[in-house]
Amino acid sequence: MSATALRIPHEEPERRDLLSWITTTDHKRIGILYLLTSLGYFGVAGALSLVIRTQLSRPNNTLVSAHEYAQLFTLHGTAMIFLFVAPFAFGLGNFLIPLQIGAADMAFPRLNATSYWLFLFGGLTVFLGAATSEGAAASGWVAYPPLSEIRVSTGLGQDLWIVGVFLVSVATIVTSINFVTTVFIYRAPGMTMWRIPIFTWEMVATSLLVFMAFPSLAATLLLLFVDRRLGGHAFDPAFGGSPVLWDHLFWFFGHPEVYVMILPYFGVISEIIPVFSRKPIFGYTGLVLAAFAIAGLSMGVWAHHMFTTGVVNNPFFSFVSFLIAVPTGVKFFNWIATMWRGSISFETPMLFAIGFLLNFLIGGITGVMIASPPIDYQAHDSYFVVAHFHYVLGGGSLFAIFAAMFFWWPKMFGVKLDETLGKWCFWLLFIGFNVTFLPMHFMGVLGMPRRVVTYNAGGPLPILNLIATCGSYVMFVGVALFAYNAIISARSRIPVGSDPWRANSLEWWTTSPPPEHNFDSLPPIRSERPVYDARVRAK
């Protein structure tokens, strides 16, 4: 970096009014806006899932019609994947990356703010479909043609879905460019690439994955839009098109998207476990290389979602899918080795991190199972697959999201969340989650297909579904308890200081919450744990 720099005018008093939030280009505020917006979408998606589970609580239920049910699971999946799990990670990245590398802001602050607003408007556009005469999109979050084509989905809801998801995908690509540029260019003196925190590394890997995968989504959505509105036939076999083309193009994005939704949370776990084990992270370099190995390999597995089409090279995709288990296993062993003989304390962030490990292990193992084509032929489109990806994204990402909130809440807002309520929240979510999703493995093995509005009485399916529904209500109580915790913590106004967890990375050096210019001073950066080093020096 040259010796000239643009500086934030930090002599200005910090404004807290609504207008200052709407016009902000400060990465921390944009990060918080991302987090709150994605949590809002999570609330809506969670409410939709409760309706879904209530509908399935007993056989031959008529709470919602088949078309309404299709809209419910479409909006639920779309909101959870495009509007919650991935954007929450981008919110965390926005808040944390400049702080972790000792920068004053993102490389392109106004572009960053533009990305956030595009994400917000894109999400609202998706939900706007529910207000149209024929309702929201109803072709699932994967929008397979011909279900998503104009001759089947005649309403505006599907078009609004396409436009909304397209806007979100553009916002995601732009934010990723911002992340990578910021990390490459704006690191503080001494913050070499091999000293940046694992979370920031994971966000770099995630951004790289976004560069590779999301253009495919954007292009595919435009093709579908041309099919629907301009008379195109890209996916219509009657005119030389092919629905399998959609499968290829969509899953070229879709499977890497799974890793876009999990790699940042690997980073979260890698930040939390060392702090509460009172040990440095085991195998820093291995964790970084494993992240990039996962990102790279994930670009070669898209058609394992298409094993049953019979038109893809099953052995190739199966082999590469199995390979991903190796770097993922490396990470898992590194986390366990970090805890091994550590002085572990079980504060709420650590509980959620351990919950992540247990749930993700189950999701990972079932993932290896269905990477095998013979098993996938049996499990495809059944509740076994629903259980698998909920263990990865719910038991994995969602638990890491709660871990992140409890861990970085003091840094964001200057107050801690209540520990007792936090532990209650953890146990309700952990028990509720497993009661909801563990039975779904058995439903799938028994042959219950996914995305069906109801099922017949008789056999074990009714009781398994009822158990799953009860679990979802327990999860709802856990989430409500978190919301209550957030409200009372905001009222408590008990300051926590800059480093309440005695953590390691640079964000814990500055005040809580940080000033607009982030740092009044920085410690010498000589390892990946500069704040720990400073504590040792102070002794």
Add this chain to the structure above:
Amino acid sequence: MTIGLRLFISSATFGIVIAIAYWSTSREIIGTFMLGIMAFGLSFIAGYMIVAEREADLIGDKKEATMADGAGEIAGTYTIRSPLPLGTAAAVTCVFLGLVISPTIAILGVLATLAFGALLIVQSR
């Protein structure tokens, strides 16, 4: 060679290898094309970085650098507030919403996008 450059060169190499491996084993056009595009894009970024790195002298890459090494002339200040991002995003949304709902909204969106884009350029100077 910086880590960033190594990252993109490795990724581009991986992209080329997997594209060749996929075509060799599958003879399938769509996936090979997508992997090829991906490898080309990554190679392009790597190539750009090779050129750009000639002038790179990042203080963050220096292991023993101190805060004082990073200090220097202050070229100016930038605002941490601007209404233009919200306006630009709203305008772009109108363009695409207009394609679904009404061409008038789309045209207004295009005009607004151009206006906000021009303002952004002016503000950036």
